[in-house]
Amino acid sequence: MPQPVVITENLTRRFGEFTAVDHVSFQVYPGEIVGYLGPNGCGKTTTIRMLLGLLEPTEGSASVLGFDAFRQSEEVRSRAGYMSQKFALYDDLTVLENLAFYGGVYGLRDPRRIDETLALVGLSGHETELTRALSAGWRQRLALGIALVHQPKLLFLDEPTSGVDPSARRAFWDLIYELAAGGVTVFVTTHYMDEAEYCGRVGIMRDGRLLAMDTPAALKSSVIPGEVWEVYAEPLEAALTDLSRADGVLRVGLAGDHLRVIARAGLGAKALKGAVQTHGGAESLSKGPAPLRVERGEPTLEDVFLSLAK
Amino acid sequence: MEALNIVETKNLVVHMGGRVALDGVTLSIRAGAFTGIVGPNGAGKTTLLKALLGLVKPASGEILVFGHQPGQAHHLIGYVPQTPRMDPKFPISVFDVALMGRLGKRASGDDRAHAARALEQVGMANFAAKRFGSLSGGERQRVLIARALAGGPRLLLLDEPTTGVDPVTRQDFWQLVIKLVSAPLSDSPPIFGENGGSRRGVLLTTPYMDEASRCHRVGFMRGGKIIAEGTPSELRAMLSGRIVEVRDHSLSALRKTAGKIDGVEDVRAFGDKLHLRVQPGRAESVISALADAFPARACPEPSRRAGSHFEARLVPPTLEDVFIALSESRNS
CATH class of the missing domain: 3.30.70 (Alpha-Beta Plaits)
Structure with a gap:
């Protein structure tokens, strides 16, 4: 059995009286696509923030890619990618400029890596287009490209396909499956039941607690x-x-x-x-x-x- | 019961910012029913709502709301926006939010009584004095429905009503709205003669297929056009007998093989399974070809994943299957 990419043990975060994440334990293995399903405000984003080391757990621990998520957060962040539907793309920049800018944030200077990323997300030939003119589906690809430009081993997707065309969503997921087949581990949060069906395993979150985690088929037959x-x-x-x-x-x-x-x-x-x-x-x-x-x-x-x- | 159309549009064309936002939309909305418009962001859903409210002017085509031009039927429409983010400290009471539904509408009668009654209808009467910002998402949504009801509407427009809400809250929402639609309207005179339009109609927009599948009628919207319209069953029947679900422990091998089998039109990875779209009448031959290629065998590694051995079966098509098939045939 390979070493898990993510291990949380009783991961807990309280904000004053409010417990946003409540003793959550799970493991994610290399190349897996794991969904984290729950309504807005159930603790999904707080969990991701702890996994990325942006927030200190009140209790419990999270290990990501073999590092302590909070104490070694620089190590984690240089090896993990994050994409959100609300990701800040610079509308006044072109596709290429956005990618080069975020690549620079990760210390990337090699233009070949930018070209590879463009090809990977299917944006080759669109380098000079202004970001504001892109459709929702194309913006989503660009946001994914930005999350992938530094070749992360672990990819966090936060509500990645809300509001996009079903055909574009499907093309997006085909790409995610390809990445996973190449060994990238993918962690997806969503409140959208249909999107969770795309994941290999799904965790069900409510009020900060992880109620179950298994394949969609196993959840349906056992729960x-x-x-x-x-x-x-x-x-x-x-x-x-x-x-x-x-x-x-x-x-x-x-x-x-x-x-x-x-x-x-x-x-x-x-x-x-x-x-x-x-x-x-x-x-x-x-x-x-x-x-x-x-x-x-x-x-x-x-x-x-x-x-x-x- | 013959359904009655309360809204009709014919070949509606609307330009927005030099772009064609609605491109020949023909649509009817019936009293006593839910009509769902499903489509991605930018498909034209919001423009359609604006056109019904008379907020945008059509370039061509017809639009009749209760037999009137849209701008003249304002008072018959209750609009429920997506639950807004509001500063919890903003000092407005639940009652005042509901009362807003009376402003700019009919000036006669007792507006406060109408607002109170609307809050009662949505089960929020006990919350009237509370601060709106202190409510949960589901409670706010109820209050916004009450605000829409306070004006005595015959048509409710719901803009992405359950995006991001808890399935439990969503269930409550549907139960409430279904009750509002199925209850006969007693408090205002019928608009079309004796018995016509005695129930409310609902138009809701959504990016989610599972939400649309709860409506009586669904219109698929894409690029400013309604590309298909019908009951969920009618729409699903378009692909009946043509979706095969396949599982195996190695999806990538399965995927390569499945794509080469005669009669397979399309292969779509879907979590721990594949969905194949097959040509009409080919489901059986495809399933047996798959079974030949993947003979039953024990799973080679002890796996923590369930459903890890080969399995193929015909499944009912989802609305998403139909939407994708229609989109592809229009693109090619």
Whole structure:
């Protein structure tokens, strides 16, 4: 088993009374893509700041690339890259100038490395374009190039693809997979369930605590307490009331034009249809809700999150 | 129940800063339903909202909001912005935020009663005297919905309503908004004759497919155009039987092999699995070709990753699969 790139042990950060990160322990191995999923304010960024040595842990420790993240933060930062959606690109500079500037920050003077980076992120031929004229997808590539210019072994991506075109997102992830295959370890924070699905392993964060960390498939099979169903009925709210009282239904929620139900394994579509029919309508309705359709749903990381949050 | 269109646009074209921001948008919004516009930043979502509010002038095309020109239907629209970052010390009470929804609108009647009722509808009546800045993100969002409701709108415009919020809060948000839409409107006279438009309509914009999948109707927006529109089921049906999910402990080998199999149109890495888009009717032959190339075997190394042996199955397409397929066919 190779040496982990990141090891945290009971990593904790308090701000006064508030505990932003609460005894978090995990390990990340070389070439892995690990996601850190949670809503805004759950402690994701505080964790990254501690891993980059920008913030001292109140308790516990973090080792990154074999260095103590806080006491040897210079060592860590020269070997790690960081990219954020809100990354400060200089709008008045060209693509090349932005890259050369940030390369300079890392002490890079070799123009060949800048060219390699441009080629890596697919920006060759766009060197002289003004950054302000770039689309969201191109800006994202440039931000990634800046994070990669010093050839880091570990890459932190903070909400990397929010708001970009699905095709651009996909091209971005193809690049991330290539980097990982080349041995770069990638740590991604996101509040976006769909983005977490791209990661090899996902940690679920809430209120500063790491609730679980595993592959998306393993999380779905181990955390969700039953089978996922989609129930289309009219009126929806009456069916919601019926199903929430039904035997074997573990959770039911409104999901736009249908209900999302987690039911005990083996309960089956028939039983769910029956629950809606036999319980009849809610209070003042003359007719009971008519079940239109009951279908198996694909489990999502949102189901995992909701199951853990209970 | 025949759905009633409360907003209609036809071939709407809007220029912004010398650029075509909306490029021939034709769209209907129905009462009693959620319409979702999903697309990346810069696709034209916000411009579309501005056009409905009458804040930008179309270069050509038609736009009718409740049968009126957009600027004349202001009072029928409640706009809920993305939850703003506000200085927690800014001294405005929850009640005053809700009351803002009455200003510049109908001057008649008891505005304070309307604001109080709106807070009640979103379950925030007990918070009326609190400072807005002291609320959590989810609570602020409720208050902003109350502000929109206070004006008695028939159409709610929600701009990226659950970006960055907790899935639990998001669940609450959806339950609330679904209730607001499904409840009949009793407090104001119907606009279209006897029974028409007796329920609210909702238009929401989002960059997230999973959010869009909760809407009754979804429009995919890209480069100022609606490139497809329909119910989530209709949109997914466009690729039905054509997405194969494959797992193996070595994704890179799998990826190389899969791309060469006859009938595979597209290979997409997706975390611990691959999604293949296959030509219509080719799913079975592709799955058996894959099974031949990757015979069942024990995983060579004790692995901490689950799902590490070969597995291939047909999966329901996601909206993202459909969006990408449509985008590619338009690009080529």
